[in-house]
Amino acid sequence: MGRSALACVSVALATSVSGAARGQACEAIPTFADGLTPTRVLHVAPGGSNATGTGSASNPYATIAFAAGLATPGTRVVVGAGTYAGGGFLNDVRGTATAPIWIGGDGTMPMPVIEGGSEGLHLVRPRYVVLENLEVRGASSNGINCDDGGEHANPDAARFLVFRRLWIHDIGGTGNQDGLKLSGVNDFVVLDAAISRCGGANSGSGIDMVGCHRGVIARSTFSELSGNAVQAKGGSEDIEVRRCTMTEAGQRAVNMGGSTGFEFFRPPLSISQPNFEARNIRVVSSVIVGSEAPAAYVGCVDCVVANNTIITPHSWVMRILQETVTSGGYTFLPASGGRFVNNIVYFDRADLSTFVNVGANTSPQTFVFQNNLWYARDNPGASTPTLPTPETGGIVGLDPRFADAQFGYYLLRWESPARRAGVGPGPSGGDRNGICYASPPSIGAHQFCYANCDTTAGLIYLAVSDFVCFNNQFVAGSLYANCDESTSPPVLNILDFVCFIERFARGCP
Ligand SMILES: [Ca+2]
Ligand SMILES: [Ca+2]
Ligand SMILES: [Ca+2]
Numbered sequence: 246m247g248r249s250a251l252a253c254v255s256v257a258l259a260t261s262v263s264g265a266a267r268g269q270a271c272e273a274i275p276t277f278a279d280g281l282t283p284t285r286v287l288h289v290a291p292g293g294s295n296a297t298g299t300g301s302a303s304n305p306y307a308t309i310a311f312a313a314g315l316a317t318p319g320t321r322v323v324v325g326a327g328t329y330a331g332g333g334f335l336n337d338v339r340g341t342a343t344a345p346i347w348i349g350g351d352g353t354m355p356m357p358v359i360e361g362g363s364e365g366l367h368l369v370r371p372r373y374v375v376l377e378n379l380e381v382r383g384a385s386s387n388g389i390n391c392d393d394g395g396e397h398a399n400p401d402a403a404r405f406l407v408f409r410r411l412w413i414h415d416i417g418g419t420g421n422q423d424g425l426k427l428s429g430v431n432d433f434v435v436l437d438a439a440i441s442r443c444g445g446a447n448s449g450s451g452i453d454m455v456g457c458h459r460g461v462i463a464r465s466t467f468s469e470l471s472g473n474a475v476q477a478k479g480g481s482e483d484i485e486v487r488r489c490t491m492t493e494a495g496q497r498a499v500n501m502g503g504s505t506g507f508e509f510f511r512p513p514l515s516i517s518q519p520n521f522e523a524r525n526i527r528v529v530s531s532v533i534v535g536s537e538a539p540a541a542y543v544g545c546v547d548c549v550v551a552n553n554t555i556i557t558p559h560s561w562v563m564r565i566l567q568e569t570v571t572s573g574g575y576t577f578l579p580a581s582g583g584r585f586v587n588n589i590v591y592f593d594r595a596d597l598s599t600f601v602n603v604g605a606n607t608s609p610q611t612f613v614f615q616n617n618l619w620y621a622r623d624n625p626g627a628s629t630p631t632l633p634t635p636e637t638g639g640i641v642g643l644d645p646r647f648a649d650a651q652f653g654y655y656l657l658r659w660e661s662p663a664r665r666a667g668v669g670p671g672p673s674g675g676d677r678n679g680i681c682y683a684s685p686p687s688i689g690a691h692q693f694c695y696a697n698c699d700t701t702a703g704l705i706y707l708a709v710s711d712f713v714c715f716n717n718q719f720v721a722g723s724l725y726a727n728c729d730e731s732t733s734p735p736v737l738n739i740l741d742f743v744c745f746i747e748r749f750a751r752g753c754p
Contacts, residue, residue: 286322376406476497478543484525487530499528499533522568618641
């Protein structure tokens with residue numbers, strides 16, 4: 246059987262199985278609202294009236310806040326296309342576990358716009374609310390603010406919330422102004438947000454959390470920020486930033502911990518137990534391009550940065566700092582127990598100052614470094630990092646072999662030294678594109694997918710083009726084509742086609 250005949254067989258088989266082989270088994274990010282549908286609809290439109298409207302499609306209300314005030318469990322407030330003035334307060338909007346309240350556009354483009362005001366929208370003590378499909382821009386203070394109404398000791402005050410498909414941009418510009426400000430919010434998910442240009446003067450966040458617990462921020466993009474993309478402080482705990490992309494996110498792309506006034510902590514500070522700015526904050530499966538420091542552990546306890554692809558940080562790879570110290574009768578734990586694992590750090594040595602910036606009152610000796618890949622693009626011989634503790638399993642000075650780094654395309658080629666070099670288990674929520682991590686996992690934000698021969702991304706990883714690619718690799722004698730990893734000659738034979746078909750049908754990784 247000649248090689249061209251093999252190609253015909255493989256393409257025919259590819260056509261038959263490609264529909265089932267999307268290979269994104271870790272794509273789903275569950276929320277409490279999954280599978281629930283509204284039982285009542287109220288409409289809002291720019292030409293509506295709060296005085297004479299009825300909330301019907303033909304006679305809508307004028308403002309989101311007015312309609313939200315009338316919403317009962319199971320209600321969907323549909324915000325019609327157009328522009329609304331910022332400044333609306335939504336007080337005590339409360340759905341239930343089986344009948345939440347949805348507020349936002351209907352999902353068609355363009356999304357409704359909330360423009361201007363001190364804050365675009367402010368939710369106080371919401372429960373079981375889905376806020377979705379909104380563009381918020383031009384607020385002078387924060388884009389969207391959500392809090393517990395000052396009930397700092399009440400973990401139920403603002404709880405069970407979904408924020409999805411929010412486009413928040415051009416907020417503030419002079420200092421500490423945030424895109425999405427969450428204070429005392431528990432059990433929440435932020436999905437598919439796009440946040441850019443918030444704050445100024447090296448301050449302000451894309452998402453700023455104070456005293457928040459059990460949150461997931463996923464599949465979101467952050468760009469052109471001044472302070473950071475994401476900050477979690479003031480007693481925040483169990484927050485995962487997953488599958489995000491941060492591009493030039495300012496001083497600290499992710500600030501795990503920070504500096505919080507004592508009166509703002511949730512729960513309130515304890516005089517009998519040690520306190521912390523943040524604990525168990527995790528940054529995983531994300532791409533972080535630029536920023537002064539991609540990751541900062543600031544009074545953060547047991548925080549994790551794992552399986553990220555970090556590209557050209559400008560000053561440090563990470564910072565370990567303490568900005569809140571024991572005082573006033575309150576004990577604070579030092580930045581300690583941090584982990585930095587399975588990350589690709591692809592940098593310009595000339596652009597870095599030191600690898601790790603360690604400040605006073607921290608416990609850098611308790612940090613763990615494992616299986617990271619360090620590559621100085623401008624000077625591979627200067628790739629070796631200086632770390633507070635010795636790294637195990639690290640890879641130094643080898644090009645990670647991205648599909649196309651120049652165009653921001655960080656999938657791994659087969660030749661990549663990162664392909665199987667991580668320490669398991671990889672993040673359970675999957676890689677940047679929803680592919681489950683293999684065992685052992687790849688290093689970086691992208692799990693290598695063998696059957697994706699042509700390293701396409703997007704909705705469909707695996708297609709007939711991968712068979713064409715495989716055939717070309719086979720004909721060229723590439724060791725990639727040795728799918729079954731046989732060792733006796735001839736290394737490449739028909740069994741490798743059989744193997745590839747099987748791998749393709751199984752999907753990624
Ligand atoms: Ca802030
Ligand atoms: Ca492909
Ligand atoms: Ca073989």
